[in-house]
Amino acid sequence: MSQIIAVLDFGSQYTQVIARRIRECQVLSKIYHFSTPAAQLKADGVIGIILSGGPSSVFAKDAPMPDKALFELGVPVLGICYGIQLQGHLLGGKVSKSTHREYGNGVLTLQKPGRLFKGLPKKLKVWNSHGDRLIALPPGYTAIGTTENSEFAVIEDRKRNFYGIQFHPEVFHSERGIDVIRNFLLGICGAKQDWTTKDYIKHSVQTIRDQVGKERVLLGLSGGVDSSVAAALIHKAIGKQLTCVFVDNGLLRAGEREQVEKLYADHFNIDLRVVDASKLFLKRLKGVSEPEAKRKIIGNTFVEVFEKSLRSVGGAKWLAQGTLYPDVIESVAIAGNPAALIKSHHNVGGLPDRMKLKLLEPLRELFKDEVRAVGETLGLPREVVWRQPFPGPGLGVRVAGDITQEKLNVLKAADSILQHEMMASGYYWKVWQSFAVYLPVKSVGVIGDERNYADVISLRIVESRDAMTADWARLPYDLLAKISSRITNEVRGVSRVLLDISSKPPATIEWE
């Protein structure tokens, strides 16, 4: 029986981040609904339980509650944030609303050597996000550490192997957070580190086979990292039952369609059809300038095109996409968590309600760097695995405001100079994304002693780990100067080039 660490989901924004930290420690984890019966966890071979954070207060009337019997399974339990509050509430301690919310960075001071903090310094920067707090320990527990507003920031009951943390060790901003999780998994639960990318692939291949059976699958392939890895994985699972469709939506970069066709012909043994739907997309988008409206139209039109191609691929029942976790969390609320809508990624929030195809998304829980690791293990070429992300709505969300063919042409020309210089300098591979944006303003310039009232282009070049947060890349001035001067000199109709120096948050990577 496999060893599983169960993550009970109480609706935290970070539930998937906890799961990914566990995978980073090469341990198998599974996310369960918060109400999963303890007997089920036991039957699944769970060797440790993590109670996630969540937006509710434990004493609220409809607060999500776990099956209390999980505290009698004899397996270690770690509560994070809402999870520590649950331990307090259910096991005889006391939780109350705090007058001081703790939000963002704080300092943890350890008073005692706790098992979770083995080998770690006595003071650590940690990241908080809570309004309630534990004010009395449940019997059997000891206080281990404090933060400014939490007397019980870390607690443990060594005998029963119950642990609680008020801050979020899973987020990147909590110093040595991964070590805390590793101590729980390896030191306390005794997990074996045997969950590798290879296992992930084996497991996914089996799941895909079980899901799909003998039915046919149509995969939307963009030539990007995610859909290429999804294609390779699904092809490994079901071979000829898979057909890929690349849609030319008229919002692609210069030469992109030809590049993808060639790449796939050279490197992949996969049935790929190319559909030119550029006229349809541009017709639907005509005169539309509101970003969410544009995204919805693009998502809907993609599905319309996929549905039209169904007959020619032998009546597929499944639509496969390379959807990743960040696409999901920004687009929709998940697992009862009232997460805010940031923007509708075309492949999630942009799908029409009437869609009849079943969705097959084997990468839906992964982050980009994990997908790249899967791609490398599957032997995909470097230019695919390490390609910069390019969103499905493409230049459609990079022409700010309404889209016309003329604006697209200006943007394509500017973007292709940027790409060329990024490649030539090697910086293409060092940053997360680099692209040009067409702004809906004009500005006055002067060329050949003449007035030039023309378009403005902004450069957006960012560094990131997983697209959840990002910062603008500090590129050499000489390189920026060269890009700017080439764009204003070579692209007719551009009088000015700007550099976007906003981080995410508060900005996002794309402009719309």
Ligand SMILES: Nc1ncnc2c1ncn2[C@@H]1O[C@H](COP(=O)(O)OP(=O)(O)OP(=O)(O)O)[C@@H](O)[C@H]1O
């Ligand atoms: N032009 C396209 N034709 C067909 N499917 C597409 C196209 N563009 C995007 N998709 C679908 O939408 C999904 C999400 O797009 P997204 O851009 O996030 O991923 P990607 O293109 O596969 O990878 P990358 O993040 O590297 O760009 C893709 O995985 C793919 O299934």
Ligand SMILES: O=c1[nH]c(=O)c2[nH+]cn([C@@H]3O[C@H](COP(=O)(O)O)[C@@H](O)[C@H]3O)c2[nH]1
């Ligand atoms: O396939 C996609 N469909 C979309 O609708 C979409 N919107 C944004 N992106 C990409 O996602 C990452 C995060 O982007 P934002 O900071 O703009 O939300 C960045 O890498 C963006 O390029 C998309 N990808």
Ligand SMILES: NC(=O)CC[C@H](N)C(=O)O
């Ligand atoms: N992030 C959390 O888990 C928060 C828990 C609880 N809602 C609080 O505000 O304290």
Ligand SMILES: [Mg+2]
């Ligand atoms: Mg893409």
